[in-house]
Amino acid sequence: MAELERTEWYDLARTTSWTPKYVKEEEFFPPEMSDPYGMPQEVWDTYDEPYKTTYRDYVRVQRDKDIGVYSVRAALGRSHFVEKAPRGWLSILKSHYGIIASVEFTAAIYNCRNARFGRAGGMRNTGTFGILDEIRHGQLEFIFPHEYLKNDRQWDWAVKTYHTDNWTAIAGRHFIEDVMVTRDAVSSTLMNGFCLETGYTNVQFISMAADAAKMGDYTFSNVVTSIQTDEARHAQIGAPNVRFLVETGHKDEAQYVLDNAFWRSWKLFLTLTGPAIDYFTPLEKREKSFKEFMEEWIIAQYRRQIDDMGIDEPWYWDIFLDELNYAHHGLHMGLWRYRPTLFWDPKAGVTPPEREWLEEKYPGWNDTFGKSWDVVIENLKNGEVEKTLPLTLPMLCNICQLPFVAPPNRKTKDFKLHDHTLEHNGRLYHFCSKPCKWIFETETDRYQEHKTLIDRFLAGEIQPMTIPGVLAYMGVAPGEMGDDADKYTWVDAYRDVKAAQ
């Protein structure tokens, strides 16, 4: 006899559910941790994870993958790419590590939930692989930036971010906890596995890998590509659960949690990935625009994915398509203006040729965002940097925790900047959009208590009530706080234009 084929024993390794006798079923699988939809065990017994591997194959394949990643790191470490890289590109790396690394470990906790409270053996096993994968991602995304600490203090934020009340951390925690770790094992596999990991991470990881390769940053390209190959496996934990919910008459619930997660994911990615692709990446190295990546990976792929499962497109689809044209431009402008609050140096990315590219990719950009940048440029040309810095704080949304943004041209007939408000229990809440307000109204108990950074400021929790006071509250100090990536040298292009004229 020779070694058995995987198919000969695989099912046994996932046939591990039994009926508890010495404790009650609802103690063993508490609905709030496990399955609040009450799907019967016979349904769970048909759970079939789409991507099958074994522990044995896993440790072999992953060992080899890590040898690959770490040997590239060793070889490229000697090339000193980071010391020579443009600061705009470094901002992509810093924002990526600072926002993503700890989230990877949090995803390991989410998978622990699946490994304990999943009601099917296959789900528990997929969760177990997910735990290992996410440890890997977190560890890779700590060890790489650690190498760069000697160059500059901002790399410290790879670990530090989420242990602060920086606005990016508040927004990140609020979102990640909502979709990943504060819900039962079924809902979170839809929100995180099916929506965030299957749909959205592609945008960050594949687009960044493409741009990084063009940049010559083979280290980063190699890391994110390797991570994405794991993601493709464990992200599928949610797919059977979507089907189960639809088939057992819980389509509305599935639709809600997916629509919630899709919208919230959009808000994260437009902040992190949008500016990275359309502003921070050097013009000549850009693979596609953020909108084009979104069209390819989200609009086409996610639509196909939900169609297959009998899920409808979110009710706010037209709002989403509309925001795709402008929201990340507004966010980018906000990031640049509020650069002292960041742990990376945002690149303005609005030299004449870059504007030409933006206009081509987003027709109308020059008449809207471009006009606001003209004012910034004029101030910088006059040496008045302080006029480009924040004097006060922006309005933040009570769901996504992000500033309200819209194309800055009041003369257009459909000016999009609206404060969607709701009075609830004597408190006035503000939302940047209809979907954010809808999420709040649907699960008011879940969200009502939270205070945005602005709410905290107005409540006197941040002292002194000044910009330096807010910066200290957010944990950013001189030496790490963001500034213009190019030290304003890009403004010279406009001086030259004027001189030529």
Place this chain on the structure above:
Amino acid sequence: MSDEAPEVLKPLKTFSHLAKERRRPSEYEITTTKAYWLMDSLAPGDDFPGERQTKEPFEISSEIPMAKWYHKYRDESPLQYKNWEAYRDPDETIYRTYCRMQDGQETYVDGILDEFSETEHDVDLDPKWVKVLASLYTPGRYPLCALQMGSAYIAQMAGSSTIANSAMFQTADEFRWVSRVAYRTAELAKTHKDAGFGQDERKHWEGDAPWQGFRELFEKALVAYDMGESFTAINLVAKPAFDEAFFRQFGASARRNNDMLVHFLADAALRDSERSRRWSTSFVELALNNPANQKVFQGWIDKWVPLADKAIDAFCGALPDLPDGAKDAKKAAKAFRASLGFSG
């Protein structure tokens, strides 16, 4: 902020939370410490200026069921320590060393399975022993899955990312043995078609007297949701009891029944078991820096050991040719706890 200009931070040699150690951190420390934020509410943030101070496990509402769960079972656990973050895995296991180590271990196991398969080991097994394998060995994937689940629970409730990390690798180790037992089950089924391999395991686990002690122990340990109690019930009591009975004693019985394959597999599994005891020891040693925890641990041990001993008696009592099996298993589990300063 005062009018005084704040200090301009300088580049560092390591992450700021490790800089105070004044030594070069290991790769383990760089990649495993302070790795996420869900435990920030357990201790004041004092690693750097501007670290958040919070009493809430989650950013969003403290009224949701998950927040209440974490408050009740983690933050208000009788097992209290001011700095869980100080826990370190004595093996400093990180992902890439874990995969490398376990790939090596699995290659060894592959080799054994292959070798015994080549020599048609299963054909030569005594029919009486085959029945023992069918009723007492292959159903083992159920309790192993219970340990997989229990380890994953310890990890999600952990007071630091370093503790979580140890428990996460333990989760994977348990799954490793769920898989290997499943493999052996299918292999045995090929030679012994009528012994119920691959068919009757659940029936044995749910119905046979030798298993009911472990079934009761695991079901109850899995609902001991307090983070300290779940660690104690699983890592200090149930897992040592099970590993001693199911691997060491069953392995010994197998050896006496000419089933060297199971004996070798058990030996390989006990390597993982030893690693669990090493990190559990470090966890207990850290917790005992708070003297009040001695009583807390001991109280839980006193509660759980009788169930575990009963489980060992029932299981080992059914093992052929092993009159002292139960006694030896209980003694070994007790010795482990005694090494930590506990009685029982």
